[in-house]
Amino acid sequence: MKLLDIFAKLKGDMSRIEQELERSISFGDELLSETSLHLLKAGGKRLRPVFVLLAGKFGQYDLDKLTKVAVPLELIHMSSLVHDDVIDDASTRRGQLTVKSKWDNRIAMYTGDYIFGRALTIATELEDPFIHQMLSKSLVQMSIGEMEQIRYFFNTEQSIRDYLLRIRRKTALLIAISCQLGAAAAGADRVTVNRLYRYGYNVGMTFQIRDDMLDLFGTEKQIGKPPGSDIRQGNITLPVILALKDEKVREPLLEQIRIIREHNGNVDTKPAISLIKSSKGIQLADQLANDYTKKALAALKGLPGIGAKKNLTDIAHFVGKRNY
């Protein structure tokens, strides 16, 4: 089941955004357009544009204006993915070759810079300083989040709080801002804007926790890249942190992580994954993800009962159970 099936009504508007995404990066240097288009065509759930459009329903829905918010947000997301791939050893994402492995690291880096620049250029057409402020804030926070991820590589002493702060910056903030700016661009009142921000933040936290669980427990078909890629590069995610708190699992898991580190990730991660699966970590991670879903739903409570509210509720449930 694809996320888009939930809101068939948005399809027309989403294809307009898809067109604009394509147009926005077909500009300038041939190679940059080619690498950017490759990245775009590799797919993705377009979660951020969907949130912009749905949040826009809580004000004066203006597709032109919302497109100019949705496109930069998706481009910022894409540019962070391509920079992620530079440091990540995985050669595929969503089942497609990454820019880094199809071309090279330098090209992937400048593709990210270019896409980010195009994102801002489109956003500045709106002439709303608040939107520019939030977008630049998101870049700062995302790069801090990415840097902290690197700093905490193979750090087996990190706390749940370290992890949550990191995914807040890396993922939740941009989704929160998508909901916030969609509502703001539609001229929704401040209370509504803040509720949608809170909704997006909590859905984003659930999303990343589920994503990190999938990376360990999903199949290559489900996730479009080999499972265990996080732990292989040293990215210690929530299920691992929680499993390390399980006395029965802690010592053998530390040993497995030591082996992975010693071989720079070029070893079988199945023993580590089995240990994590056998620990109490899974249930606890599940519970934490569910708590964020509940908070997301609670944030929607005071909003008017329009169709978009139902859609956002469905998405929260969907993301909460994410196993696609």
Place this chain on the structure above:
Amino acid sequence: MKLLDIFAKLKGDMSRIEQELERSISFGDELLSETSLHLLKAGGKRLRPVFVLLAGKFGQYDLDKLTKVAVPLELIHMSSLVHDDVIDDASTRRGQLTVKSKWDNRIAMYTGDYIFGRALTIATELEDPFIHQMLSKSLVQMSIGEMEQIRYFFNTEQSIRDYLLRIRRKTALLIAISCQLGAAAAGADRVTVNRLYRYGYNVGMTFQIRDDMLDLFGTEKQIGKPPGSDIRQGNITLPVILALKDEKVREPLLEQIRIIREHNGNVDTKPAISLIKSSKGIQLADQLANDYTKKALAALKGLPGIGAKKNLTDIAHFVGKRNY
């Protein structure tokens, strides 16, 4: 002789900008502040802030406002340098270790992203959409320029025009925008703003041509890194393009470039540099640089005869003779 000696009068305002530069990057993650500060302390001529301040003298000079333009411009320049170093094999810049060699490539990449994000965050405080537009445009153009540099690596058939278009994007545009936004932020009239843009553009072109000449003909002490680093990584600059047009030099130079390429740059570049030196290329490159200097001076003609005009004239001459 340092550039700053030319305009001792700006020293107070420049130290305010230096303070703000430092403050602007001491924010968030410890490691990011450390890498960014390392980059800042490694020096640099602060040419872009100087242009902002001098251009600001042609309107209502407001240091607060000009600082909020100058700091982002210098940060954008810094972020492009650190991304440059990721792809460049040189391990020093300005005689200091690069972020990439002191830490690593991933850290250098996120340091660039972070500094760029901070640049925009500070710029958005000004709430002037025109400034945001020009800054995002500069990022797009700079990444196109960098990408084209990579695409033209070891391309010995490229034209002078290919080279000029590239350095226009890579360097001249940001200097032009520095002059333009300094004047615009000071509320100067449109004709003045355009004149200063043209001045900056032409000075920027001269600057990059001189920089590329220095990379070949300077000493390690002068340029803070080993000479020949451009040709070593395949970056074919103006003196090389011109030398390849010299019948006496063409064949042996092509052979040297082939050897450099075959050994991934790990060979002595002295034979290639001697060949370029012996060609007619140097005089032609010199002449082209001088032509741009003349255009820069011509752009200043209609401006009022204030002290800043004299300073800009001096800088154009200085950059034109650049051999520091």
